[in-house]
Amino acid sequence: MEPKEEITNAREQTDQDQKAVKQEISQLNEMEEKPHNLIPKEESLSCSITVRNFSPKRNNKQKAKVKDAFTCPQCGKTFTYKCHLNDHKRIHTGEKPYSCDQCGKSFIRMFNLNGHIRIHTGEKPYTCDQCGKSYGRKSDLNGHLSIHTGKRPYRCDQCGKNFIRKLELNRHMRIHTVEKPYKCDQCGKGFIRKIDLNRHMRIHTKQRP
Structure with a gap:
């Protein structure tokens, strides 16, 4: 092969290589500019925080x-x-x-x-390491432990009252929010606690236990 032909072929190969590199760079730029196909909020797992929650640039108010x-x-x-x-x-x-x-x-x-x-079933998997008493629910064990520790970790931010269990605090909060989630299907009257609704229902059923 003549030297001129070798030089010409080498130049053509170089041009082809440069075009290929430019094409790859262009494709990468297009991929970066296109929005990522994130899972929509509604389609994410029902008990998971949505993708937007994990943005590291959010300030405290946004969080x-x-x-x-x-x-x-x-x-x-x-x-x-x-x-x-x-x-x-x-x-x-x-x-x-x-x-x-x-x-x-x-x-x-x-x-x-x-x-x-x-x-x-009689299963009681939650056992107190202080006295050995067992419970079927962890919340019951936590409530029992306050006997030994004297702690009431759940505090109402409205009036400062303390409670052993979070469930008790949630019920107490309805006094401040006036929330009455338990409704009588006979007369529509609402109650803070289910036990109060059950007692009220005796008016309609004429039950006198």
Whole structure:
């Protein structure tokens, strides 16, 4: 092969290589400019924080808004996770989709049903390391431990009253929010506690226990 032809071929190969590199750079730029296909909020796992929550550039105010991203349209209460909001909504609708196949009692959450089933099985997996007493639910054990520690970790930010369990604090808060989630299906009267609704129902059933 003549030297001129070799030089010409070498130049053509160099031009081709440069074009290929430019084409790859152009494709990479286009990929960076296109929005990523993030999973939409509605399609994400029901009990997961949405993708937008993990942005490292958010300030404290934005983080607070994200933390309370899911709001109940009935009472305005906010939740970090969508699954917790869905569970809460059943307080207003009265829906209890989880039923015990032993006694037929229904519950708002599967977690509550699992705890209830231990009444029938006699299982008590939560044991106090101070006195050895056992409980079917962890919340009951935590409440029991206050006997030994004297602690009441759940404090009302409205009046300063302290409670052993978070459940007790949540019930107490309804005094301040005037929330009455338990409604009588006969007359529509609302109550803060379910036990109060049950007592009220005797007016309609004429029951005198």
